[in-house]
Amino acid sequence: MTTQPSDAEAVRHWWRTSIIDMEPGRIAFRGHPIEKLIGNVSFPQMIWLMVRGDMPTTDQAALFETALVAGVDHGPQAPSIAAARMAATCGLGLNNVMATAVNMLGDVHGGAGEQCAELYFDIADRMDAGAGLEDAVRDGLDAWRAEHGKIVSGFGHRFHKPVDPRAPRLMALVRQAAAKGTVSGRYADIGEAVQAELGHQRGGRPIAMNIDGATAVIFCELGFPAPLSRGLFCLSRSVxxxxxxxxxxxQGGRNKGPMPPQYFPLYEAKDDDR
Incomplete structure (x- = not known):
């Protein structure tokens, strides 16, 4: 005979979590009492603890933080930032303003880091299967394009050509971390090999590794699964x-649209309108 759980047990077991243990007078994250975390861990360490379940080393947290810092903003020409500012002129509160922007971080704007991490992991898998770096990169790019099209996420930038100023600094910090043994440097090799191959395929014209390509290197080096690259970017860009x-x-302003009011979108007349 099967024993049915009590109503109290059923309610208690409705959600299961290893993230937080909370009851009156007690809050613990991943087994760490909150009062011992406050004042003793940084915000990047706290993000890592909550998402990963363990505490990063000081050097891991420092490298992780560089990726979070680098992605905080790119100005109102970014659709999500423009939308946030428009939302603010509509009388929304800051939480709604932020939600408006974060909800726009999709596959095209905001998802490139996740996609690039998937590419890096695929190339690493090919290397694990016996391919050399150059062959793994070429085959990985061919497979990427067959599935996603010609644009390779993490490389190229509509403004920063041929260098995205954020990427070289991040890659230098990855190399420093690899020299200290904090990370392996494997994904830095892969990222730079992808960049070189793309330049070669463009007839020798250099192409920028952009912020997504560089932060994907860091997240892969630190062992974050690819989907978390997007979530972590959302945290960063939320700043x-x-x-x-x-x-x-x-600044004020009311109901500001995407262009000044004296300008109008182009009306394209259809044949049956004439």
Missing amino acids: GVLSHGWEQMQ
């Missing part, structure tokens, strides 16, 4: 979203 939303609130 810029908050800043722009708050600034727009201070």
Whole structure:
């Protein structure tokens, strides 16, 4: 005879979590009492602890933090930032302003880091199967394009040509971390090999590794699964979203659209309109 759980047990077992243990007078994250975390861990360490379940070393947290810092903002020409500022002029609160922007971070704008990490992991798998770096990169790019099209996420930038100023600095920090043994440097090799191969395929014209390509190197080096690259980017970019939303609130303005009111979108008449 099967024993049915009590109502109290059924409620208690409705959600299961190893993230937080909370009851009146007690809060513990991943087994760490909150009062021992406050004042003793940094915000990047706290993000790592919550997502991964363990505490990073000081050097791991420092490298992780560089990726979070690098991605905070790229100005109002970024659709998510523009949307946040427009939302602020519509009278929304900061939480709604931030949600408006974060909800726009999709596959095209915001998802490139995840896609690039998937490419890096695929190339690493090919190397594990016996391919050399150059062959793994070429085959990985061929497979990528067959599935996703010609644009390779993490490389190229509509403004920063041929160098995205964020990427070289991040890659230098990865190399420093690899020299200390904090990371292997394997994904830095892969990322730079992809960049070189893309330049070769462009007839020798260099192409920028952009912020997504560089942060994907860091997240892969630190062992974060590819989907977390997007979530971590959302955390990072939320800082810029908050800043722009708050600034727009201070500047004022009502119902600001995507272009000044004296300009109108182009009307394209159809044949049956004439």
